[in-house]
Amino acid sequence: MKTFNFPIRSSKTIKAALGRELADIPSDFPALFKPADKICLVTGTDAPPSLRARALALFPEGGVPHSYFWLPPSEKAKTLEQAGKLCSFLFEKGFSRSSLIIACGGGAVTDLAGFAASIYMRGINWISVPTTFLAQIDAGLGGKTAVNLGGAKNIAGTFHQPALAVCDTAFLDSLPHAELRSGGGELVKYAMIGPGTLRRAIEGHLSKTLAGDKSALTACVSACAAYKLKLVAKDERDENGSREALNFGHTAGHAFEAMSGGRLPHGEAVARGLRFALIASREAGLLGREAFSGLDSLLGALRLPPAASVRRDFRRFLSLVSRDKKARGAGNRFLLIKAPGRLHAAENLKPALLKKAFEGALK
Ligand SMILES: NC(=O)c1ccc[n+]([C@@H]2O[C@H](COP(=O)([O-])OP(=O)(O)OC[C@H]3O[C@@H](n4cnc5c(N)ncnc54)[C@H](O)[C@@H]3O)[C@@H](O)[C@H]2O)c1
Incomplete structure (x- = not known):
């Protein structure tokens, strides 16, 4: 050869x-x-x-x-x-x-x-x-x-x-409110994965941003874009792990989006994927209950409507997440969270744990 x-x-x-x-x-x-x-x-x-x-x-x-x-x-x-x-x-x-x-x-x-x-x-x-x-x-x-x-x-x-x-x-x-809320899903992701300065800036602007406040939106766009571009510059082709944090919540989120036949807006699917990751992290013993509540309250601020378009088909969910680009040959691979800004990649999580997170995320 x-x-x-x-x-x-x-x-x-x-x-x-x-x-x-x-x-x-x-x-x-x-x-x-x-x-x-x-x-x-x-x-x-x-x-x-x-x-x-x-x-x-x-x-x-x-x-x-x-x-x-x-x-x-x-x-x-x-x-x-x-x-x-x-x-x-x-x-x-x-x-x-x-x-x-x-x-x-x-x-x-x-x-x-x-x-x-x-x-x-x-x-x-x-x-x-x-x-x-x-x-x-x-x-x-x-x-x-x-x-x-x-x-x-x-x-x-x-x-x-x-x-x-x-x-x-x-x-x-x-932009209609539903689209601001959808962007809120990715915004909350940054608060979970980013450094304390970014998290505090997002927490401070979250409710005004969702209400369409112009200066809050500009502040969030500027802070998040700067953070994302910094990660991309370190890892342009998603090869050395620096960029991976941006996928937090996306493995389950993409599956929910597919299971809705494309009707669930991307950011709402990501928000549900984030809740999935929080529950899975708690159930895997990585995230304490207090930290869980703090992070989950950010998702609560989005006031997500019911995910009625997502079929509650756990087998299909398992099939989709096993074929995710990021599964890398494992049966499943998810980014979990230990604390704000501290992620942990976990492979081959047990179906019982995944089912609990699946049901909790779609509640
Ligand atoms: N490439 C990446 O790194 C990356 C990262 C995250 C998401 N995505 C992809 O992005 C897509 C989701 O993007 P999105 O949330 O922007 O949704 P979208 O592109 O579907 O747009 C949502 C709606 O907003 C309307 N719209 C756009 N601009 C508007 C404006 N200024 N005023 C009023 N309406 C406006 C659009 O016409 C559309 O109806 C998904 O396909 C997702 O997979 C890509």
């Missing part, structure tokens, strides 16, 4: 611009925009009209006219078929390796458009412009792109770092 090892071109620099009511991004990043021969703005068909107006304030049509591509709403966007349609559209419009994709929308739009950018002509530059709270603190940052397959989440995907991420919290003004 012959093997080859070639160093790969690691990411350039991870660049992000954050703030409220930003404008004319190309004038701030001329090195990125000047060489672009064509620009495609990708967004969702269900985006409110204000989203497009804000996008044009960020990226005014200058010398290079924009092409527009519309994706179906939310998870319906995340298919290989949609990635193929977008690539074909770019080809018909004469997009080259010097062209630029601007993905402007929730995490479904940034996941799909980033994926298409990574495969079109073997990879072109893209800009991630997350417009939901969840995507500004998580999905739109870090360069993981994906589509869903066979009803399971993010089964095909790539690492393709955006050349720039732009988080403008003015987009959040039009």
Whole structure:
């Protein structure tokens, strides 16, 4: 057998611009925009009209006219078929390796458009412009792109770092409460995995954030994005463990999302996955009752609606978690928690413990 090892071109620099009511991004990043021969703005068909107006304030049509591509709403966007349609559209419009994709929308739009950018002509530059709270603190940052397959989440995907991420919290003004709450699931995750400073900042802003307070939202986006990008810079391709904490609550969360047929919003599924991890940690003797109550009260603040769309099918749950990308060949593998900021990876947890956590998480 012959093997080859070639160093790969690691990411350039991870660049992000954050703030409220930003404008004319190309004038701030001329090195990125000047060489672009064509620009495609990708967004969702269900985006409110204000989203497009804000996008044009960020990226005014200058010398290079924009092409527009519309994706179906939310998870319906995340298919290989949609990635193929977008690539074909770019080809018909004469997009080259010097062209630029601007993905402007929730995490479904940034996941799909980033994926298409990574495969079109073997990879072109893209800009991630997350417009939901969840995507500004998580999905739109870090360069993981994906589509869903066979009803399971993010089964095909790539690492393709955006050349720039732009988080403008003015987009959040039009976000319905349910989407703020969904972002709250990932926000609470950061409070559980991050250092004390981040946890205290989130605890201090949590209720105002869920009520749509502009300065609380901007403070949370800025703190969480800075934390996520720091982890990503240490472990761009999720290889050395630094980035793993970001998956806390996601193994069970992704299973709940799949078991709802995609009807449970991602952040609510993550929140239920976090509760699953807290219960499993308590039952495994890792997390004391007092620490459990403190962390669980953060989830209580989200006031999650009943997860009626998730089928209570424990066997299907076991099958989904055993096939999770992060299971690494074990029967099951979960990140558990010993204390805020201290995670512990556990493999092959017993079905009785998992069932207790499953039932508690979906209560
Ligand atoms: N790549 C990653 O690292 C990563 C991390 C976390 C989550 N994700 C993925 O992100 C997705 C979830 O993202 P999401 O929560 O943003 O959901 P989403 O993309 O489904 O968007 C939710 C809804 O909000 C609407 N919307 C978007 N911006 C809006 C605005 N400014 N005002 C009003 N409505 C707006 C959308 O049109 C959509 O109907 C999931 O597919 C998940 O797997 C990816």
